[in-house]
Amino acid sequence: MKDSSVESKTIKPDGVVEPNKDQKIWLVVLAIPRGKVASYGQVAAMAGLGRQARYIGRALGKLPQGHSVPWYRVICSNGQIAFAPGSERYQEQVSHLQEEGVDVVNGRVSMSRFGLS
DNA sequence: CCATTGACGTCGA
DNA sequence: GTCGACGCCAATG
Helix, strand or coil, X not given: CCCCCCCCCCXXXXXXECCHHHHHHHHHHHCCCCCCEEEHHHHHHXXXXXXXXXXXXXXXXXXXXXXXXXXXXXXXXXXXXXXXXXXXXXXXXXXXXXXXXXXXXXXXXXXXXXXXX
């Protein structure tokens, strides 16, 4: 089936927007198996966003506290970390990845680590 | 409404 | 392999 982009914005009369898209992205990220990683573009494609890879980062940036979303498993398509080395988020991401068995060298992850199911 | 920016991606030099 | 430029789309000022 082709769910053409028929997604309405799902805006409520109150003016409150329902982050349906963001939620879907989080679900996709949650689907990433442990010890592996996925690129923004890959996640975007799975979420049905197509080329809006940038939206992934935005959605993850909106992540509230208490979430169980392994955002650290999401990296650039070239296998490099999206954040700048030395940044707090960068260090946190690398920490989680290494803990899951992912080798991070020079701010880079082995492309072989790409995979979902 | 226009301009700027951003947790990206792909192509070319 | 590294750098620069353009494209994509949405949020923000």
